[in-house]
Amino acid sequence: MSLKESELILNDDGSIYHLNLKPQQLAHTVITVGDPERVAAVSRYFDSIEIQVSKREFHTHTGIYKGKRITVISTGIGTDNIDIVFNELDALVNVDFQTRTIKKDLTTLDIIRIGTTGAVQPSIPVDSFLLSQRAIGFDSLLHWYDHDLEDQKMAQDLAKKLKLSKNVATPYLVNCNKELASQFQSIDMTNGTTITNVGFYGPQSRSIRLQPAHKDLNELMANYEFDGHKVSNLEMETAGIYAMSTMLGHRAVSLNAVLANRATGTFSTSPTQTVDRLIKFSLDAIASF
Numbered sequence: 001m002s003l004k005e006s007e008l009i010l011n012d013d014g015s016i017y018h019l020n021l022k023p024q025q026l027a028h029t030v031i032t033v034g035d036p037e038r039v040a041a042v043s044r045y046f047d048s049i050e051i052q053v054s055k056r057e058f059h060t061h062t063g064i065y066k067g068k069r070i071t072v073i074s075t076g077i078g079t080d081n082i083d084i085v086f087n088e089l090d091a092l093v094n095v096d097f098q099t100r101t102i103k104k105d106l107t108t109l110d111i112i113r114i115g116t117t118g119a120v121q122p123s124i125p126v127d128s129f130l131l132s133q134r135a136i137g138f139d140s141l142l143h144w145y146d147h148d149l150e151d152q153k154m155a156q157d158l159a160k161k162l163k164l165s166k167n168v169a170t171p172y173l174v175n176c177n178k179e180l181a182s183q184f185q186s187i188d189m190t191n192g193t194t195i196t197n198v199g200f201y202g203p204q205s206r207s208i209r210l211q212p213a214h215k216d217l218n219e220l221m222a223n224y225e226f227d228g229h230k231v232s233n234l235e236m237e238t239a240g241i242y243a244m245s246t247m248l249g250h251r252a253v254s255l256n257a258v259l260a261n262r263a264t265g266t267f268s269t270s271p272t273q274t275v276d277r278l279i280k281f282s283l284d285a286i287a288s289f
C-alpha cells in the first residue's frame with residue numbers, strides 16, 4: 001500500500017521533509033550529535049565530504065573517513081526531535097520514494113550518538129567517557145508507539161523509589177545494541193545506565209530561580225541500585241534513540257562526554273577538547289569495523 005502524501009512527506013526535490021536528504025545521500029553508518037555546530041567538528045576529520053545539507057536544527061554531512069562512508073547529523077535537543085530524525089532516517093533506507101511503499105529487504109543502520117552528559121555518581125569524573133548500556137526514558141516517546149518491548153522491571157522499580165509524581169510519564173527501559181557497543185570499549189569507558197529526561201533544568205533537578213518538583217532526584221538516583229545496575233548519568237536523547245532504533249531494527253549506541261558532575265557540583269573546564277577527544281576516538285573505532 002502506498003503511503004499518502006500527508007504521511008510520507010517529500011519536498012519538491014524528492015528529499016524527505018525535515019532532514020532535506022535524498023536516499024543516496026545517507027551512509028549506513030550514522031553519527032548523531034545534538035549541536036548543529038558539532039557536525040563540522042566531526043566532518044573536519046573526514047578525508048572527503050560528499051554532501052552538506054541543512055534545514056532547521058538538522059545539519060548533515062556525509063563523507064569518507066579512513067575508507068568508511070559516514071553520515072553525521074545533528075538532532076537538536078530532546079526526544080521530540082529524535083522521533084523526527086529516526087523516522088526520516090529509516091524512511092531514507094527502508095521506503096521506496098518512487099512507489100511510496102516499504103521495501104521488502106530492510107536495511108539496518110549503525111547509529112552512534114556522540115553527546116554530552118551530566119554524571120550523578122560522584123565517582124564518574126568530568127572529562128571522562130560513558131557508554132549508555134541501557135537508558136531509562138522519563139520522556140514519553142515510546143508510549144506513543146505500538147511496541148513489544150519487555151523487561152520494564154528496573155524502570156518500574158525506579159519510578160517507585162524516586163516517588164515520581166503521577167503527573168509525569170511512566171519511565172521505560174531500553175538497551176543499546178550490545179554488538180555495536182562492544183566496538184567502543186578500547187578506551188577507559190564507564191558503562192552505565194542513563195536517564196533521559198525532557199529538560200535540562202527542572203527535569204534534571206537544576207534550580208536557578210524555579211524550584212524543581214523533585215528536589216532530591218539526583219541524590220535518590222545516585223543511591224539507587226537494581227540487579228547490580230546503578231544510575232550513572234542524565235541527558236536528553238539516548239532513551240529515544242534506543243527506543244526508535246530497537247523498534248525500527250537499527251543498531252544504536254550512545255557515547256557521552258561527561259561535562260558535568262551533579263554530585264560534586266563541577267563542570268568541565270575544557271568541554272570542547274573533551275568532546276573532540278570523544279569524536280576522534282569514535283571515528284577511529286567506527287573506521288575499524
Ligand SMILES: O=P(O)(O)O[C@H]1O[C@H](CO)[C@@H](O)[C@H]1O
Binds near residue numbers: 033115117235237
Ligand atoms: O551535547 P548533546 O548531544 O546535545 O547532549 C546533551 O546536551 C544537551 C543539553 O545541553 C542535551 O541535548 C543533552 O542530551
Ligand SMILES: O=c1cc[nH]c(=O)[nH]1
Binds near residue numbers: 116235236259
Ligand atoms: O548535566 C548535563 C550536561 C549535559 N547534558 C545534559 O543533559 N545534562
